[in-house]
Every structure is written in C-alpha cells, then in structure tokens.
Amino acid sequence: MTQLKQRLSIEYDAVIQKNHVFLLLLTGLSIFALLSMLLAVGLGTVKIPPDIAYKIIAYKLFHLNIDNVMSQVSPAYMDIIWQIRLPRVILSAVVGAGLAMCGTVMQASVQNPLAEPYILGISAGASLGATFSILIGSASGLFFGLGTAFWAFIGALGASFFVLVLSGIGGRMSTVKMVLSGSIASALFIALSNLLIYISNDAEGIRSVTFWNMGSLAAAKWDNLMLPIVGITLCCLFFLFQSRTLNTLLLGEEAAITLGINLTKIRRIYMIITALITGLIVSVCGIFGFVGLVIPHVVRGLIGSDHKRLMPATILIGAIFLTWADVLARIILKSGELPIGIITALVGAPFFMYILFKQSFDFGNK
C-alpha cells in the first residue's frame, strides 16, 4: 500500500512537472506568435524599414510619436503599414488559428485523421454560399455586411451535412468513404459556384474565381476583419474548454457513449461551429487547403493527442504558420504576390501523401 502511495505521488509529480513544462512551451509559442506578426508587418514588396513600421503602429495604437515619426514618414508608408499590412497580418494569424482548430475538432469528432474543411469539401460549400450571396445579393441589395459570411456559413453547413450523410451510406463511416465524399462535395460545389460566376457574366466576378479557388488574404481591411476575429476567438475559447469531450471522442463512438458523451448531440454542435468558422474564413479569404490537416498532425506528433495540450498549441502554431506562409506569398515573387493556397498546397499535399503512406492505408477500420 505504501508502495502504491509512493508510486502515485511520483506519477502525480510527473504530471505536474509535465504541465509546467507545457505552460512554458505555450508562453514561448505565444511570444513567438506575437513576434512573428510584428516581423511580418515589416516584410513585403515595398521595403519599409522595420523600425519605421513599428513606430507607425505605436503611433496609431497608442499615439506615441516616437522620433516625431508623423512628420518624417510619407503618408503612403503610413497607409501601407496601417491600412494594408497590419490588418492582413492579423487576419492571417486568426485564419491560421481558425483553420488549425477546425481540423483538430473535425478529426476528433469523426475519428478520422484526414478530416479537414478543405479535404472534406466544406470550404467548397462555403465558397458556393459566398458566391451566391455576392452575385445574387448584390443584385437584389438584400444582404449587407453579414450577408456573405452568413451564406458562406449556410454553404459550409450544407456541405458538412452532405458529406456526413454521403459517407454514412451503407453502414459505418469509413475514412476512405469520407475522403471520397469530400472529393465529390468539393468538385460539385466548386463547379456550381464557377457556373454561377460564368452565367452571371460579370467580368469582376470572373476575375474573382481565382481568388475563391486559390485563396488570398489581400482583401483584409479593418472593417471586414472584426467578424472573423470575434467569431474565431469565441470558437477558440469554446473548444479550449472542450478538451475532455474531444479526447473522449477520439476513442471511438462506442467508447465515447459508454463514457457518457452524447455523441449525436456533440457532433451536431461541433459540425455547426466548424461550419461557422469555415464560412467566416472563406468569406474573407477564399478557399485554401491543408492548414487544418498539417498543423494538428505536426502538433500531435510533438506533444501527443491530449486535447488539453493539443488545442492551445494547434491554435498558436496555426497562427504562426499562416502568418509566415502569407509573408512568403507576399515576397516570393518580385512582380506581385502568390495566392496563399499555392503555398499551403505545396506544403500540405506532400504531407497528405506522407500520412497516407505512414498509415499504409490502414485507417483503423478494423
């Protein structure tokens, strides 16, 4: 008995120790995320010395007029930093966090390591909704600011439902069926939204096809930023408190139910929230894939599957990843900028392949 007590205290000490280390890691990641965002503001096609960039931000945020920056700096620099770069960097961090979180939650709630808004066609559904709202809505003047995001949400929700039903046909949902259903949803919804754009015969719209299909954070402005920031932050908070449930979901349907989780209800709630995030994201920056796949997997590999750790770490690393991916998108070409979807796909597709091979097509459907 004393032996047991001893071992217990050792185990518990180890747990406490592990938690301390993890808190340190989180603090480090948070600092790194903030630093990344600050650095990212200083980088871009127009070379603006970083110190000037920070002085401008300090002035705008706190009205600190360091070295009399207001009289020294041209208004153009001011606009680039404050109106273009800063909103964009903030958006990229928020979207990165949101996508990574979506991937983590979807993977847990369908117990499928490949679930992610892009692969499952949820993003494509959101894009169809957004396209519909822009083309129909702007014509009828029915929808204002909220309109696009709302319709993107409806599209994402529809797509989630479609994929879940389709992959559940003929018994158990398997990984293979789910990925296939995702491909079907993707192909179908992208075709439909392209069709809408072409029949609307709108030159502006046709140009934006590229935008929807490859994603871009260039549209970030202070006034379209608030909705994603508030929405994604709230959802992040919600899921940070769901770690216990998320862990239980990973054990499989049957085990989750025997541990008291109301699977049907929980899945429905999670599906609605992930659709909401996807809708918000797609309505401001179009579709781009794989962030929700790569980040959770990498983080899981580093710190394990426990969502108490996984969730905050994925959110932070997602933010950091997309901040840098967008910097790359902005500076890699001399002539202009690259759609960010190209970068995430170049990173994500090989990774997708790696997961497939690593699992040697054994998806645990035994």
Place this chain on the structure above:
Amino acid sequence: MDLELKNINVKLGDKNIIQDISLAVAKGEFVGIIGPNGSGKSTLLRTIYRIIQPNSGMILLDGQNLKDVKLSESAKKMGVVGQFNSVNFDFTVLDMVMMGRTPHKSLLGSDTPADYAIAMESIEKVGMEKHANRSFSTLSGGEKQRIILARALTQQPQLLILDEPTNHLDIKYQLQILSIVKSLGISVLAALHDLSLAAMYCHRLYVLKEGNVITSGIPNEILTPKLVRDVYEIECDIQKNPATGYLSITYYPTCRHA
C-alpha cells in the same frame, strides 16, 4: 446497483436480433450470458449500454427507466468493457485510464490528485502499473483489454458490463480479470465464451440462442450435456470435479473429425 430488463426487443434492419428478453442483475450479483456466436449476446449488451435503442421494452437501472437518465449520469454508474478497442490516435496508458474520470468531471474541472489516485489504483489492479507511461498503441491485445478494464474501473461503476472480456487473454489473465471483477463485489453482467469459466465465476447464467433466453439459473444446475447439445450442437461431458469443486466440461470432437 440493480439492473432489470423487461421484454426487450431489438430489430436491426428487418431482422429480429433480440426477442422479448427479460433479465435481472441484483446488487452485487455476477451474472453471465452464454450462447453461440450470433445468438445476440453483444447486441443485448450494447442495448444495455445505450449504443442501440430497443424497439420495445424497458431497461431499469436502480428502478429508473434508462431512457430518462442522461448519458453522463448512467456513465457514472455503469462501466463497459466492449469488444472494439482500436484507436486511431495515440494516448499513453495513464491518459487512457484517466478518461474513465470523464463522466465525473464538469467541463472546466481539472484532474485532481484524487483522480490520478483512482486511475493508478485501477492500473495497479489489472497489473499494468509498470506500463503507465507507455503508449496505448504499442500494447498487445490482451494488455489493451486490461487497460480498457482499468478505464472502466476508473469510472467507479456500480455495474460492470463486459462483452467477452477475456477474448484476447491468456489463461492467467482470463482468471485474473474475472477474479478482479468478482472481488469488487459490484454487479456484473458479462457475455462469456468459456463455459467452465462462466460456471466458475457467475452466480447465475442466462443462456441465449437466436435472440431468445433458452433458460437461466445457477450454473451447476442448468449446465447439462443436453443444454450444451441444444444450444451449441456439440456433445460434451459435464462432471463436478471432486478435487476442485468446479464443473469440469469435456467436449467430444464433432463427428466429421472423429
């Protein structure tokens, strides 16, 4: 904790899997369900642990209709060791067992030393304490089974439902697991394959065939060569071993191979 089933019917697709089964487990009683493959043992248990909804009939847990009890409430009282324990994502053994605390925890509640104590004690009970920090996926089938039992024990249930808990285990751990479970003194309902083990551990047995209860009662009284012939379509000899006091069952080879 007592469990009572009243006239349970379960249909999967067009097929009647469970037909009008009534069954009871009294407080502290170890009750076994035996029957050939496909007789509906698992389906019956899955109905009790709420994976499947019965088409008609009632399940009472401590006199309360299970339909009216929240899943999170019944999970505090009922622990389950099921047959399907493959996991796509990896956890350490300790993390896995700690999940047994889930039904007792609120969303924001953190794990206390008491929770870890309960988990470690359960791990100790199944003899896996040396492996607490290993990853679950590296365990053998039998070790996994024991960890799942430890997780169920961590729920501190008053009723344990076991679906062929000794499936992947060698004889030592078959005996060990059933002994652990019996020593807890809580109510147990277990589907078992091995008739000798069932006779050794169970206070009472229900015999299932094609979704019906053929007979039920005290093992020594109901386990006869005739019953085994009727249910399993094999011949055997059943004697009470005077040295051990347990039933000893010897099977005859089926005709084709004899």
